[in-house]
Amino acid sequence: MVLGCRQADPGGHGGGDGGNPSSETDAGQPGTDGGDAGTPQDGGGPGGTDGGTDAGVPLPRYPGNRQGYVNPIPAENQHAGDPNWRSGFSNPYAKQIEGYADRVSALAGDAVRLMVRSDAARSASWTLYRIGWYGGAGARALASGTAQVGSQPGCPEDKTTGLVSCAWTPAFTVTVPGDAVSGLFLVRIVRSDNIGILIPLVVKDQRPADLYFQSSVTTAQAYNDWGGESLYDSDDGVMGGFAVQVSFDRPYASDGGAGQMLRYEALMAHFLERNGYDVSYTTNLDVAREGLDGLLARGAFLSVGHDEYWPGEERDAVQSARDQGMPLFFFGANAAYWKVRLSNPGADGNARVMTCYKKNPAADPLYNTPQQTGRYRDPPINRPEEALVGTMYESWLLFGQPWTVQGSNNPLYDGTNLHDGDTLPQL
Structure with a gap:
């Protein structure tokens, strides 16, 4: 997994500081603090995408001016779902x-x-x-x-x-x-x-x-x-x-x-x-x-x-x-x-x-x-x-091999209770 790639340029634009979500009132303005606290409902969303700065040079914010914008995802997910959407029928792959x-x-x-x-x-x-x-x-x-x-x-x-x-x-x-x-x-x-x-x-x-x-x-x-x-x-x-x-x-x-x-x-x-x-x-x-x-x-x-x-x-x-x-x-x-x-x-x-x-x-x-x-x-x-x-693809097929944990302080391991040297069989 590769996260948050940006192309560096001579002006010092880099990966940014991650930033906080930007609110509807300042979403179109460049800033140096990564935006305000924001919420998903006001167009920020967890994580944000405004980027902040890394060398005192403000990065452009995308998207642009969103005055009055509302993120529809939280309200959409308040609707009742159907837990049987993938069940209740058979598909035997026989071209019926x-x-x-x-x-x-x-x-x-x-x-x-x-x-x-x-x-x-x-x-x-x-x-x-x-x-x-x-x-x-x-x-x-x-x-x-x-x-x-x-x-x-x-x-x-x-x-x-x-x-x-x-x-x-x-x-x-x-x-x-x-x-x-x-x-x-x-x-x-x-x-x-x-x-x-x-x-x-x-x-x-x-x-x-x-x-x-x-x-x-x-x-x-x-x-x-x-x-x-x-x-x-x-x-x-x-x-x-x-x-x-x-x-x-x-x-x-x-x-x-x-x-x-x-x-x-x-x-x-x-x-x-x-x-x-x-x-x-x-x-x-x-x-x-x-x-x-x-x-x-x-x-x-x-x-x-x-x-x-x-x-x-x-x-x-x-x-x-x-x-x-x-x-x-x-x-x-x-x-x-x-x-x-x-x-x-x-x-x-x-x-x-x-x-x-x-x-x-x-x-x-x-x-x-x-x-x-x-x-x-x-x-x-x-x-x-x-x-x-940022990476090249290559493939070596090693079947039946365990995954040995290294670098367990990486955030990707948060909440797993895994430590360096632990193994996960057949992974």
Whole structure:
């Protein structure tokens, strides 16, 4: 985990002093004390993102002037949750029912079309959930309805690239409530025989929140092998065993259809919202499309979970934001490792096709151009991830080895009752 990275500059701008939350009355003014005490309700949130100073030079504050701004997260989490949001149905991964949305992200009020295939024509119920704390329930229902689900046409595969892209007819449409707070969302669809799926969605907003939580949809799609093709597999042996193109117009094969949202991101959302942090949510695709201005409208950037595949536009925007004083937080390993290319914009303006030539980058038709794909660290890209994250990714698989505690005075060990020399077996 890498926390609070800032690019040093000749003027003495560095990591800052951590600061305290800034209140709505002074959020837009530079200061030397890191802001006032603040509360989550008045736009500060625990921790703050204003940075303070480290050499007598005030850092810019992000976001900018927030006169009258109110953090909606504490009030949102006062609503009653549904502790059964992940239960009450079965998903045997046998393709009885599967589906995808026509977009990865939406705004409050947007109509999202759901493409659903069922191996038998049946009635189904659906519920739109927002993931949060909600007193420990973990999610709350914002909308619900019924639909008929049935057969859909097959999804053709491009035998050259491995691209599997579906063109299914919408089964129903979900309108995101107009007062919905930005967050990680799931559409749960359950057939009348109690077999169901989950379809992920990120709801965005335009508010100048303290924290900007990125859902790593590009990495989830890279690993998605629905239809036998992913950037790690190719049933048809494309490019030495890896597909070079994947589509968002297909279901997720893992985690009941939720991709990697539950596995890598939901628990972080629970933590942040339980503690009242002022957080807004986005995706890699949105960061790439909105660029630097979209980032600087918020506080700190949070790379959460498995965030391995980055479009070049995202890398440019995040690095530029860092250079202008925006704090970056990386809560996972292997971030910004592969460079991908986006194409085929969909209903939300975001790409529906992602390209990456991993096995043989020189085979990329755009090789040796600014749009080429491959590992960021490799020539001719030559942009190693450590230039952004501060560390380089490497992997040695040691199975069955204990974790031996060292440096137990590190705050990461607070509350664990662990001491130097203690071991945790099989970790």
